[in-house]
Every structure is written in C-alpha cells, then in structure tokens.
Amino acid sequence: MATKEATSHLEEALNRWEQQTLQPTLARLPERAAEFTTTSLRPIKRLYTPLDIQHLDFERDIGFPGEYPFTRGIHPTMYRGKLWTVRQFAGFGTAFDTNKRFKYLLEQGQTGLSVAFDLPTLMGLDSDHPLSEGEVGKCGVAISSLEDMEVLFEGIPLEEVTTSMTINAPAAVIFAMYLVVAEKQGADWKKISGTIQNDILKEYIAQKEWIYPPEPSMRLIVDTIAFCTQEVPRWHPISISGYHIREAGATALQELAFTLRNGIEYVEWCVRAGLDVDAFAPRLSFFFNCHNDFFEEIAKFRAARKVWARVMRERFGARDPRSWMCRFHTQTAGCSLTAQQPYNNIVRTTIQALAAVLGGTQSLHTNALDEALALPTEFAAMLAVRTQQIIAHESGVVNTVDPLGGSYFVEALTSEMERGCYEYFEKIDAMGGMIAAIERGFPQKEIQEAAYRYQQAVDRREKIIVGVNEYVLEKEPIEVPILYIDESVAEIQRERLRRLRARRDNARVQRTLEALKEAARGTENTMPYILECVRAYATLGEICDALKEVFGEYQEPPF
Amino acid sequence: MGERKIRVLIAKPGLDGHDRGAKVVARALRDAGMEVIYTGLRQTPEQIVTAALQEDVDVIGLSILSGAHMTLVPRVMELVREKGLTDVVVFVGGIIPQEDIPKLKALGVAEVFLPGTLLEQIVQAVRQIVKRPLGTSE
Numbered sequence: 001m002a003t004k005e006a007t008s009h010l011e012e013a014l015n016r017w018e019q020q021t022l023q024p025t026l027a028r029l030p031e032r033a034a035e036f037t038t039t040s041l042r043p044i045k046r047l048y049t050p051l052d053i054q055h056l057d058f059e060r061d062i063g064f065p066g067e068y069p070f071t072r073g074i075h076p077t078m079y080r081g082k083l084w085t086v087r088q089f090a091g092f093g094t095a096f097d098t099n100k101r102f103k104y105l106l107e108q109g110q111t112g113l114s115v116a117f118d119l120p121t122l123m124g125l126d127s128d129h130p131l132s133e134g135e136v137g138k139c140g141v142a143i144s145s146l147e148d149m150e151v152l153f154e155g156i157p158l159e160e161v162t163t164s165m166t167i168n169a170p171a172a173v174i175f176a177m178y179l180v181v182a183e184k185q186g187a188d189w190k191k192i193s194g195t196i197q198n199d200i201l202k203e204y205i206a207q208k209e210w211i212y213p214p215e216p217s218m219r220l221i222v223d224t225i226a227f228c229t230q231e232v233p234r235w236h237p238i239s240i241s242g243y244h245i246r247e248a249g250a251t252a253l254q255e256l257a258f259t260l261r262n263g264i265e266y267v268e269w270c271v272r273a274g275l276d277v278d279a280f281a282p283r284l285s286f287f288f289n290c291h292n293d294f295f296e297e298i299a300k301f302r303a304a305r306k307v308w309a310r311v312m313r314e315r316f317g318a319r320d321p322r323s324w325m326c327r328f329h330t331q332t333a334g335c336s337l338t339a340q341q342p343y344n345n346i347v348r349t350t351i352q353a354l355a356a357v358l359g360g361t362q363s364l365h366t367n368a369l370d371e372a373l374a375l376p377t378e379f380a381a382m383l384a385v386r387t388q389q390i391i392a393h394e395s396g397v398v399n400t401v402d403p404l405g406g407s408y409f410v411e412a413l414t415s416e417m418e419r420g421c422y423e424y425f426e427k428i429d430a431m432g433g434m435i436a437a438i439e440r441g442f443p444q445k446e447i448q449e450a451a452y453r454y455q456q457a458v459d460r461r462e463k464i465i466v467g468v469n470e471y472v473l474e475k476e477p478i479e480v481p482i483l484y485i486d487e488s489v490a491e492i493q494r495e496r497l498r499r500l501r502a503r504r505d506n507a508r509v510q511r512t513l514e515a516l517k518e519a520a521r522g523t524e525n526t527m528p529y530i531l532e533c534v535r536a537y538a539t540l541g542e543i544c545d546a547l548k549e550v551f552g553e554y555q556e557p558p559f
Numbered sequence: 560m561g562e563r564k565i566r567v568l569i570a571k572p573g574l575d576g577h578d579r580g581a582k583v584v585a586r587a588l589r590d591a592g593m594e595v596i597y598t599g600l601r602q603t604p605e606q607i608v609t610a611a612l613q614e615d616v617d618v619i620g621l622s623i624l625s626g627a628h629m630t631l632v633p634r635v636m637e638l639v640r641e642k643g644l645t646d647v648v649v650f651v652g653g654i655i656p657q658e659d660i661p662k663l664k665a666l667g668v669a670e671v672f673l674p675g676t677l678l679e680q681i682v683q684a685v686r687q688i689v690k691r692p693l694g695t696s697e
Contacts, residue, residue, distance in 0.1 A: 134573060
C-alpha cells in the first residue's frame with residue numbers, strides 16, 4: 001500500500017526504534033516468554049506496523065463492505081442495519097420437552113430456532129433400535145417419525161420462524177419431515193426459510209456421525225440442493241461446517257481451510273450434476289467455531305469471506321455477487337469450556353462471542369456455562385442469550401462496520417490465513433479432491449496432530465487455562481445445577497413408536513419405501529420419494545435402512 | 560519375563576463420534592511407554608469387554624460425551640465381572656455430571672476424568688493404580 005520510498009523510510013524508523021527504545025527495555029526487562037503464539041500455536045510478532053500489510057492493496061484486498069471480496073462484511077451497513085440472528089442450539093428429551101424449550105427461548109427474544117438431535121437420530125436410528133439404548137434424548141431431541149416432528153413444531157408458525165437443523169447423514173429425511181409439517185400447517189414452501197446442516201464431508205473428517213459411503217452421501221446432498229433450488233427457494237440446503245472440525249482439535253487455519261475446501265467439493269458436485277452455479281450458490285451457508293484467541297478468530301472470519309469470494313468468482317465463474325458471499329453462523333467453542341470453575345465459562349464465551357461479532361457473523365450461538373458438565377439448564381441458556389444481547393445493545397461494537405479493518409495485526413493475520421488456505425487447497429487438489437484426501441486420512445491426521453500438540457502445550461503450561469493448569473482451586477466453591485435427561489424419555493419414545501406402527505397404513509409404508517429404493521438405484525432426485533415415505537409415516541430408521549440397502553454403509557479406513 | 564508394559568484398551572462405547580479425547584489420551588499413554596489398543600468408534604459393551612479379554616489388558620479407558628454413561632458403564636462393569644476380569648482397572652473420561660461420579664465409583668470405576676484434565680494426571684493415575692509386580696506376566 002505504500003510507496004517504495006515510504007517503505008524504506010519506515011524500515012529505517014523501525015530499525016531505529018528497535019535499537020534505541022526496544023533494546024534497552026529488553027536488556028532490563030526480558031519478555032515473559034521466548035515465543036508468543038496464538039491458540040493455534042502460530043507465532044505472533046511483538047509488533048505489527050504498516051510494513052506487515054504493505055503487500056495489501058486497499059481496494060483489492062480489504063475494500064468496502066458489501067462488495068467483493070467482502071473482507072469487511074457481506075452487507076454495506078452490517079449491524080447498523082440489522083443485528084445478527086440469536087440462534088441458540090437447543091434440543092433434549094422428547095419432542096414435547098424441546099417444543100417447550102423452543103417457546104421459552106422465543107419468549108426470551110431469540111429470533112430463530114436451532115435444533116439439536118440426539119445421537120440415534122443423527123445416525124438414522126429409531127429410538128427403539130438396540131444401539132439407541134442409553135442415548136435417547138440425551139444430547140438432543142429424539143425424532144423417529146413425522147409424528148415427533150409435528151410435536152416438535154406444534155404452535156410454532158414455520159412461515160414466520162426460521163429453523164436451523166443440525167442433521168447430516170439423514171438430513172434429507174429430517175428435512176422432508178420439516179417440509180411435511182410445514183405443508184400440514186398450510187405454510188407455503190416458497191416462503192419458509194432455514195438451514196439443514198447436511199454436511200457429510202465434515203462428518204468423515206471430524207464429527208463421525210455417518211451412515212453411507214461418501215459418493216451416495218454426496219448424491220443425497222446434491223439432491224437436496226437441487227430440490228430446494230426448485231421447490232424451497234429461500235431454504236439453505238447446506239451449512240458447510242467448520243465447527244466440529246475445530247472441536248476435534250483443528251487449528252483455526254485447519255478449520256477454515258478444510259471447511260472451505262469441503263465447500264469447493266460440494267459446488268463441484270452440483271456443477272457436475274448440471275446445476276447452474278448462480279442458481280444455488282447464494283443459498284450455501286457456513287458454520288464456524290469461535291475459540292478464545294480473539295484476533296486469530298477475527299482474522300479467520302475476515303479471511304473466510306475473502307477466500308470464498310475469490311473461489312466462487314475465479315474457480316467457478318459465478319457471476320451473481322450473492323454467489324460470492326460467505327454467510328455464516330458462529331458458535332462459541334464448546335471445547336474451550338472447562339468443568340473446573342464453570343462460571344469462568346461465561347467470560348470465555350463473552351470474549352468468543354465478541355470476536356464473532358467483530359468478525360461479522362450473520363448468526364450466533366453462545367454456549368452456556370454448564371456445557372462441559374451436561375446440557376444447559378434453562379437458566380444457563382438464558383444467561384447465554386443475555387451475553388449476546390449485552391454485546392448487541394451495550395458494548396457499542398455494532399455501531400460501525402468492521403471496526404478492526406486496517407489494524408496492522410488483524411490485516412496481517414487475515415492475509416496469513418488466506419495464504420494458508422490456498423496452501424491446503426493445493427495439497428488437497430493434488431490428492432484428487434476432498435473425498436480422496438479423507439480416504440487417505442489426510443485431514444483427520446492433521447487434526448489429530450494439532451489436538452495432541454495443543455494438549456501438550458497445556459500440559460507444559462505454555463498455554464494457561466484458568467482453573468485448569470493455573471489458578472486451580474482444591475475444592476469448587478459452588479456446584480452448578482445440572483439438567484438431567486431421564487431414562488423415561490426412551491420408554492415414552494418406544495411406546496410412541498409401537499403405537500405409530502400399529503396405527504399407520506403399513507402397506508402404504510412398504511410401497512413408499514420400495515419406490516424410494518428404486519429411485520435410489522437410478523439417478524432421479526430422491527427427495528420426492530423421501531417425502532412420500534414421510535407422509536406415510538415411515539420412520540427415520542426405516543427410510544435410512546431402505547437407502548442403506550442400496551447405498552451400503554461407510555467403514556472408516558484404518559489409519 | 561521381566562516387567563511387562565502396562566496394556567490399556569481405550570474404547571468409545573455408544574453412538575458418540577467425538578473421539579478427540581480418546582485419541583489424545585491414547586497417544587499420551589503410548590508416549591508414556593504403555594501399550595495402547597484403541598477400539599475405534601461405536602463399540603458395544605460386549606465388544607469392548609471381549610477385546611479387553613483377548614488383548615489381556617490391565618486397564619480399560621471408556622470415553623463418553625453423550626450422556627449415556629449411566630447406561631453403558633454399568634453394562635461394561637457387569638460384563639467385566641461376568642468374564643472374571645477382576646484385575647482390570649476401569650477409567651471413564653468425558654462429560655460426566657458431578658453427581659454421577661460417586662455412582663460410577665460405586666460400580667467399581669477407578670477414576671473419572673472430566674474435560675480439562677491434564678494428560679500427565681491421567682498417565683500418573685494409570686501408573687499408580689496399575690501396580691503390576693515384576694515378573695507376574697505370562
């Protein structure tokens with residue numbers, strides 16, 4: 001950004017400062033550590049100056065908000081126009097329990113819903129499957145059929161509320177259930193809006209709740225994207241997620257690079273299936289984690305927008321500016337929370353939420369203080385919502401767009417993140433794409449290594465975790481109340497399934513399942529067939545098993 | 560003959576796919592000189608105890624974050640007793656509410672490690688509890 005003359009002048013000035021001002025201080029007072037690093041263990045310099053961002057061209061690299069490459073935000077006015085969506089992830093027990101929590105959160109001023117499903121549902125298993133034992137309703141709501149979904153959204157107008165659903169391997173089925181509930185409410189599919197996570201690649205990499213092998217899984221995703229483009233145009237059919245990649249131990253850069261590279265993979269598959277990139281790209285969305293390292297996280301979000309804009313425009317030739325925008329939801333880092341001194345988690349979450357806002361997120365979930373112990377209680381969940389409201393209404397950080405833009409440090413970190421992404425893209429492209437990289441365990445091994453290095457740094461106290469490896473209390477002064485999910489939930493679910501199977505038209509269920517298998521064997525879009533199964537009250541497990549018969553099951557390669 | 564390495568089975572029972580903790584702990588124990596067998600994801604209590612028997616381990620480490628521990632751990636402990644693995648020490652790690660810790664210990668679980676536990680604490684705990692005298696291995 002600077003002329004050659006100005007640069008050499010600045011270099012001289014910096015040299016002078018180092019000799020005259022810095023050195024005497026260092027001689028007298030050495031620094032606290034030989035090296036300072038981010039949470040991701042990347043080195044941080046003592047001081048950043050215009051020299052660190054001289055490779056940047058303001059208009060090309062930083063630019064104006066609402067314009068390519070969107071480094072400063074996707075909207076010209078950002079939070080001056082509209083605050084982010086407060087979207088707390090919630091779900092536990094039965095659909096009845098969760099419906100009550102949803103209504104509570106809406107009363108507290110939450111503006112969108114976000115559904116957490118239990119593990120059997122995430123795996124496409126009914127609540128009465130033997131493998132579901134002990135897991136029903138535990139870390140999310142149990143949904144086995146359309147009947148459960150009807151209860152989940154009872155009294156919630158789907159044309160007015162937007163819903164995000166964290167569901168991946170069986171996403172097409174859960175989405176179909178949502179659509180049928182909307183249909184029964186008399187809502188217009190053209191008007192409903194929300195998100196299904198539907199990101200199977202990050203499942204193979206990190207969260208590991210898969211059903212089918214990669215290729216048929218990708219086909220189901222392309223089917224949902226194509227279906228939405230035609231029938232549910234305001235729906236976000238995929239939320240490409242780094243959250244779980246980070247929770248599995250990835251660095252900020254790995255989270256960013258693997259997530260965006262997964263995004264590239266989805267776009268490639270859709271384009272190959274004959275979809276016009278500008279017809280679906282504006283409906284793609286992302287989901288990032290926000291960990292403790294304030295500036296590293298802000299840089300990650302700014303780099304995300306910049307890299308995605310360039311990928312969409314240059315790699316895929318998208319012409320619609322909305323196709324270039326990286327819109328994302330953020331969740332504060334669950335893995336950063338400690339079971340020790342749990343009230344400290346409120347402070348951690350506040351710092352993380354602030355970074356997400358300064359990074360320009362469109363939607364935010366703040367974790368509750370008790371999440372290293374159990375699911376959030378109502379009180380803890382409310383406090384988490386209040387954290388966002390205090391940032392929004394009291395901190396003042398929302399009053400100007402991208403307030404950290406131009407910071408030597410933030411801009412330098414943003415560029416470093418951007419460069420790191422392209423390096424990972426090159427490696428993965430050379431392996432033949434993300435599926436090939438996953439099959440050889442590349443992202444998995446990179447993440448495992450990072451997780452181990454981080455834990456070692458904590459063990460050696462190179463990274464201080466308050467209340468864990470420093471400022472430890474022998475005895476915790478306060479016990480945190482815990483939300484308990486009773487085993488009776490599983491019993492209620494099993495009974496509901498028994499009654500459903502006795503009541504429904506089982507011949508119709510069989511017919512719809514057979515038709516779905518036939519479609520799955522061919523190349524037709526599977527969504528209309530899944531919808532028919534759902535309308536007949538086939539269960540989640542039955543529909544997923546039908547597809548399993550055709551597609552097979554994924555086995556993780558050993559590495 | 561001679562001192563045998565401590566043998567540890569790290570297992571993830573139930574449907575939970577969050578294996579970061581299990582893998583980090585497995586690696587730390589291995590780096591501390593133990594022999595570690597990691598069973599992989601979604602193992603039933605039966606599969607875990609059978610593996611423990613076949614591998615002749617001293618320690619079973621169960622990693623659970625899903626809240627299913629009060630169903631899965633009692634089942635593992637029952638099978639451990641049934642198969643006569645009375646010398647085997649069982650550890651649990653994960654998201655475990657405080658009030659469940661005494662219940663798990665009453666079942667015979669040696670120690671429960673919560674998020675934030677240092678690797679060194681886990682290595683020490685395993686070493687302390689497994690005090691296999693010299694030359695007792697087959």
